[in-house]
Amino acid sequence: MKKRATIVDVAKECGVSQATVARVLNGQTGIRTKESTKKRVLAAAKKVGYQRNAIAANFRLQQxxxxxxxxxxxxxxxxxxxxxxxxxxxxxxxxxxxxxxxxxxxxxxxxxxxxxxxxxxxxxxxxxxxxxxxxxxxxxxxxxxxxxxxxxxxxxxxxxDSRSGMRLALERLYQLGHRRIALFVGGSMRSGSNWRAELFREFHRERGLSVGSDLILESDYGVSSTSSFVAARKIMNSFLDQPDLPTAIFSSNDILALATLQVANEKGIDVPDRLSVVGMDGIFSGEVSYPPLTTVQKNxxxxxxxxxxxxxxxxxxxxxxxxxxxxxxxxxxxxxxxxxxxxxxxx
CATH class of the missing domain: 3.40.50.2300 (Response regulator)
Structure with a gap:
């Protein structure tokens, strides 16, 4: 491997001191340097293939x-x-x-x-x-x-403003006649996730509806998206086998929603006629799923x-x-x- 050219190499090539070379190559203006010397230094730097080490220079300047x-x-x-x-x-x-x-x-x-x-x-x-x-x-x-x-x-x-976004989805589902809605939370998030269940219960109370604990599902938190998808599929494989299904499932992110959609398709559960599925985030995969995923889009x-x-x-x-x-x-x-x-x- 060819050795990186240094200021020493430039100084040897043009026959001036290393201090002068450094002043020219670093653009220092405190001490005047003859124009002819500058040209010699720059020509020598080009000849030996010198590249300024911007990282080292920036560290010296703390920038x-x-x-x-x-x-x-x-x-x-x-x-x-x-x-x-x-x-x-x-x-x-x-x-x-x-x-x-x-x-x-x-x-x-x-x-x-x-x-x-x-x-x-x-x-x-x-x-x-x-x-x-x-x-x-x-x-x-x-x-x-x-x-x-x-x-x-x-x-x-x-x-x-995920709280307002979640309310948008729940209110639209309510407008469409859904009264038995499930909430699916977990996946690639960890901080500040409890508010979703609280908002979900609050939404039902405001409309005089009860919500059973069996309609709030939790997957693993703080895992990779791949692991999240696998875990969500496992939960939905069991949940969607029950006889009294909800009419809609709102998921806290699109990964959970896509897993739900995939399992529903495999089990022959018609989406959206039998089960509506809504996610949150607006990732590209939701656009190309079958059927395309309804989602709360975050910019x-x-x-x-x-x-x-x-x-x-x-x-x-x-x-x-x-x-x-x-x-x-x-x-x-x-x-x-x-x-x-x-x-x-x-x-």
Whole structure:
């Protein structure tokens, strides 16, 4: 392997001191250098194939022009569009993105925080792996969290208004005559998940309806999307065998909903005539499922862009501002997996 050319090689080639070469190649202006000397240095650098080590130079200046993005699950199709939004904003401002994932391991997450400090990233955008995640290690590193959980109310956050999004789905199902609705929660999430069951019960109370514990299903939390899908299939294989099925199932994410849809198809349960299936997130797989999945769509790219802008504001601010919590709205995409209730409805 060819050895990387250094300032020493450039100095030997053009016959000037290493200090002079460094001044020219680093663009230093404190000491004047003859124009003819600059030309000699630049010509020598090109000849020996010298490339400036921007990383080393930035470390000396404590400026790396890099932002870390930390997520828990690299297999979750929710994140690519979100990271794309982050990168669009940061690249336009001259920053590079370092992507880190911890596989729901809080110890690995803390190691990544230490890495961020050691490598002098200028900021971080973090999707916490747990509601107990600690950010002490980041010290003076500016960061923004991707979360809508009240558990992180002391930090700047950007997330979806998932509560309103879930209500949109439940209200539409109610309009379609559904009175026996099941809630399926779990999968690739961990922090702030209890509110879904609370909102579900509240929705039923407001309409004078009872909801049995048998209609709230839980899968494993904080697992990869692949494991989540497998676990959801197992639960639905059992649940959909019971004689008294609900007329609709709302799932807390599209992975659970797609598993539900797949098992229903395998068992010959007609969707949506016999069972309506609704998910949440708006991932691409839902568009090409059979039938196409109705879902509460989250604007993932806009979340990423908003988080990136919020982080840049923190980096550039000369003083600490008030904590900002930004929630972006959701919308219901009605597709083929949702329809009017044909049984279990109220006249």
């Amino acid at each position: 790396t022009n890099s932002i870390a993005v930390s997520i828990a699950d690299i297999t979750n199709p929710f994140f690519p569009e979100l990271v794309k939004g982050i990168q669009e904003v940061l690249r336009a401002e001259g920053y590079s993105v370092i992507q880190l994932y911890n596989d729901w391991d809080t110890d690995v997450e803390q190691e990544h925080f230490d890495y961020m400090v050691r490598t002098c990233v200028e900021g971080a955008i973090i999707s916490p792996s747990a509601s107990t995640t600690r950010f002490d290690a980041l010290q003076s590193t500016p960061f923004v969290l991707l979360s809508n959980s009240d558990k992180f109310s002391m930090h700047d956050t950007v997330g979806n 993932r790219r806009e979340i990423g862009r908003t988080a990136a802008v919020a982080l840049l504001d923190k980096i550039r601010s000369s003083k600490e501002g008030p904590v900002r919590r930004q929630l972006l709205g959701c919308k219901l995409l009605e597709r083929g997996s949702m329809g009017p209730a044909t049984s279990g409805s109220v006249d």
